[in-house]
Amino acid sequence: MNEAHDHSHAHDHAPSDEDLALTYEEAKFIALKRLLIEKGLITADAIRARMEIDARGTPHQGARMVAKAWSDPNYKARMLGDAKAAAVELGIPVTEAALVALENTPRLHNMIVCTLCSCYPRSLLGEPPAWYVSKAYRSRAVREPRKVLEEFGLDVPDATEVRVHDSNADLRYIVLPMRPEGSGGLSEQQLADLVTRDCLVGVALPRPPAA
């Protein structure tokens, strides 16, 4: 219940120093966290450290892997064999149990969803975007993936199979998109700049560099 300002009266009480009124879920989260700490099941420092790991993740790390795979066929082969080891090779610490790279080809387009919650390679890419966690994406991506992609502005041609990967258990995934036409003369760094977060989830394609 938010009773903060749905009343009108002269303000004779002290202003609240909370940032925002807590939602029911936020209050429940804080209560649960305190209880777990009180019972000695987890420490506040362990929670903080976990959040720190997630905050270290950024889509640019995934983009670096893709750019290197585009530039170095041997690296690409290693990435497709074991993406976690390929990340570690670039100095990117991945805390998830396993990471799988899914290669797009002219005949195959991959996209990732977690229908059960919000599984996402956080230590590599950071927190997932709000739409990835939404019930609409989670339910529709498996049932009508082409329509969902179309709403993201991505029309997958009929000649290309769409393969949805439900990231529902222990593995985590990133998409290895196709290198765009017209990117021939670019450095690895410039290539990485073409690869956005949405490309790594499979709802967008890297754009060729502006002429």
Add this chain to the structure above:
Amino acid sequence: MVTPLEPRFAAGDRVRILDLGKPGHVRTPAYVRGRTGTIERFCGLFENPEERGYGREGRDRIPLYRVHLQQRDLWSGYSGRADDTLEIEIYEHWLAPEETA
């Protein structure tokens, strides 16, 4: 439950995903239960989420697979291309050989 040491299935095996009807922290979504597909790969041994989800740790690890399914086998009236596909991770006790299931 006796945990098999060797994975029961290999890539290419035809399987049916079971509907165990279990409550709790299960990782097999309703839309794939009862459906048939092909083992894409054996992923390794992982702690059973149905135990780990309740803090019961230190148990044997169980085989996990990726199962490859046809969209047309999942949804009647699937609107995309007929051979669009879906892959999902399934723990071994949720799988049976297709013919005996």
